[in-house]
Amino acid sequence: MDRFDYKTAFSRNIGWVTEEEQSLLNNKRIAIAGMGGVGGGHLLTLARLGIGTFNIADFDTFETANFNRQAGATVSSLGKSKVEVLAGMARDINPDLVIRQFPAGINEENLDDFLENADLYVDGLDFFALPARRAVFAACHRLGIPAVTAAPLGMGAAVLVFLPGKMSFEEYFCLDECDEEEMLIRFLLGLSPAMLQRDYLVDPSQINFLQHKGPSTIMACQLCCGLAATEAFKILLGRGKLVVAPWGYHFDAYRNKFVKTWRPGGNRNPLQRIGILLARKLLTRT
Numbered sequence: 001m002d003r004f005d006y007k008t009a010f011s012r013n014i015g016w017v018t019e020e021e022q023s024l025l026n027n028k029r030i031a032i033a034g035m036g037g038v039g040g041g042h043l044l045t046l047a048r049l050g051i052g053t054f055n056i057a058d059f060d061t062f063e064t065a066n067f068n069r070q071a072g073a074t075v076s077s078l079g080k081s082k083v084e085v086l087a088g089m090a091r092d093i094n095p096d097l098v099i100r101q102f103p104a105g106i107n108e109e110n111l112d113d114f115l116e117n118a119d120l121y122v123d124g125l126d127f128f129a130l131p132a133r134r135a136v137f138a139a140c141h142r143l144g145i146p147a148v149t150a151a152p153l154g155m156g157a158a159v160l161v162f163l164p165g166k167m168s169f170e171e172y173f174c175l176d177e178c179d180e181e182e183m184l185i186r187f188l189l190g191l192s193p194a195m196l197q198r199d200y201l202v203d204p205s206q207i208n209f210l211q212h213k214g215p216s217t218i219m220a221c222q223l224c225c226g227l228a229a230t231e232a233f234k235i236l237l238g239r240g241k242l243v244v245a246p247w248g249y250h251f252d253a254y255r256n257k258f259v260k261t262w263r264p265g266g267n268r269n270p271l272q273r274i275g276i277l278l279a280r281k282l283l284t285r286t
Contacts, residue, residue: 004095010050021237022050028236029053029098031118031145033106033136035082036060037216038152039124040071040089041225046122047090049229053098054090055114058082059105069152069218106132111139120235122228123149128212130175130183137162137169146235150228152220154197156252159227160190160245161235167245172266184209185283186267189276194259196252209283219253227251 002008006026013022028051032042035058043056060082066073072085083103091097106114115121121140125133140147144164151158162169170176173190175183189195201207206215234240243249246266251258263269267276 006050006094006096009094010048013050017233017237025050025233025236026052028119029055029117030232031055031057031115031121032124033057033114033121033132034124034126034129035072035086036066036124036126037069037221038150038224038228039122040082040086041221042122042124042228043086043090044071044093045225045229046232047093047097049233050094051232052094052096055100055102055116055118056083056087057102057104057106057114058086059103069216069221071221106136108135111135112143115139115143115145118145120232121145121147122232123147126212127151127187127214128184128209130180130187134169134175141168141170148228148231148235149191150224150231151191152216152224153192153250154200154252155217155219155223155254156196156250157220157223157227158192158194158248158250159224159231159243160248161231161242163235163242163244167266169245172245172263174267181209182280185280186276188283189272189279190263190267191248192250193248193261193263193272193275194250195275195279196250196255196257196259200254204282207283223251223253 010022030046030051032039035056043054061079062073062077062082072082072089077085081103083101087099087101102110102114137147147162149160173186175186234242246263249260263272
């Protein structure tokens, strides 16, 4: 039986990365909040990239409704802590991983501890967890930590990158003084100005913002993981062109379409405000 060896385990990365770069990745720490639909996949994807250290947070346990999309959702994991299950899966990939677990999730008291020494934050929070998401991105901006969010939308993914010294999450999404429904509409349109997924939603009744309800697919979640890992790769190694907010991009596999978006001013942009108005009329009827 082979014994684990880091260089051998990740040797097939060499060619797309140099041996020196692979060593650099082994010494990077990534913080991921949320171990569900995309967050668990982020952890496993980044572990296979050869990242050596993680801070991971989630207060939830697995249930049957998670089976369609979440990397750790299996019959054997039902009722178990998502953080513990995913940490075990990641260590099965690399037993030398250093993983700090936050099984109570993130809150005002532990947020700085969660982000301590992080080279990058990758967002894996539930779409509806906006208070927690706003708090994390604000802390990243304050602490100078790059942050990536990849949103699973239909059968595609939309990506936004926030870098220190550039436009912040709050400046882009403009969520102050909004009620919850308005915040969710602005968050959705900010993530996906092109809304490529809108034309093939066959049952709009499955979306209810006030009940925190919406459909999902495994295809979108897995696309998110690949795209976010690529952005992480570029940020951590300092090579490759970055698309940084207010720029973003959206790829939809169902429509075979890619759109690069630019919203100067974020949700204050006049074109974006029209989109928000139309989305508000549509989504408040469902």
